[in-house]
Amino acid sequence: MGNVVKEKSFAFAVRVVNLHRNLTGEKMEYVLSKQLLRSGSAIGALVREAEQAESKADFVHKMAIALKEANETEYWLLLLLETGYLTANEAESILTENKELLKLLTSIIKTAKQRLAH
Numbered sequence: 001m002g003n004v005v006k007e008k009s010f011a012f013a014v015r016v017v018n019l020h021r022n023l024t025g026e027k028m029e030y031v032l033s034k035q036l037l038r039s040g041s042a043i044g045a046l047v048r049e050a051e052q053a054e055s056k057a058d059f060v061h062k063m064a065i066a067l068k069e070a071n072e073t074e075y076w077l078l079l080l081l082e083t084g085y086l087t088a089n090e091a092e093s094i095l096t097e098n099k100e101l102l103k104l105l106t107s108i109i110k111t112a113k114q115r116l117a118h
Contacts, residue, residue: 005104006051009044009066012097016040016073019094029085036076042069043101060112067105074098 016037023033046066053059077098081091 003051005101005108006044006047008097008101008104009047012094012101013041013044015094015097023080023085027085029080032076032080032083032085036073036080039069039072039076042066043073043105056112056116060109060116063105063109063112067102067109070098070101070105074102 020033020037023029023036043066046062046069050059050062050066053062074095077086077091077095080086081088081095
């Protein structure tokens with residue numbers, strides 16, 4: 001069995017890169033899409049960093065930062081939607097994926113903190 005959060009966060013980063021390419025190439029939007037690219041690709045990078053954590057506390061810390069990046073990514077996606085750079089149809093799927101990552105990361109952090117406390 002693979003690492004679900006690692007796989008999902010990487011697949012999400014690929015979608016974000018492709019969306020960034022579309023926003024800059026077709027819609028000439030550079031500022032918001034750059035923020036989205038940064039935060040959306042950071043999630044998976046932080047999950048990868050957490051794999052090599054020096055301690056359980058370090059693991060929780062890196063996953064918590066990944067959660068913050070996922071939350072920020074949702075902000076940029078909603079802003080792109082509300083400003084008309086994304087249609088509701090375009091935004092729906094990627095926002096759903098982002099929410100799945102938020103739930104997954106929250107669950108991982110909660111479980112890791114419980115194990116840390118014992």
